[in-house]
Amino acid sequence: MSMFALAQDELKRQAAWQAVEYVESGMVVGLGTGSTAAFAVERLGQLLKEETLRDIVAVPTSIRTYEQAKGERGLRAASFCSTERLAHDAGTWCMDGL
DSSP: OOHHHHHHHHHHHHHHHHHHTTOOTTOEEEEOSSHHHHHHHHHHHHHHHTTSSOSOEEEESSHHHHHHHHHSTTOEEOOGGGHHHHHHHSOEEEEOOO
């Protein structure tokens, strides 16, 4: 892997982690697709495991992100079909194109 690729991945990770800082317990969070979104899902999983965050519902924009979100302990993955009801129950925030 080139130094450029390593630097780019690190910047994506930093952007994702910074975006996750805006997430609060009880939120419904829209998650995009791609490598930066993958870093965000990973970070959400860490914060849920540490119990820094609780009761987060993720609404992914792709099957890939859905599968990753389902694999994170404590992160509930929902589909777009269920978001109307969920949006009334909690704060809603979406991150994509980070």
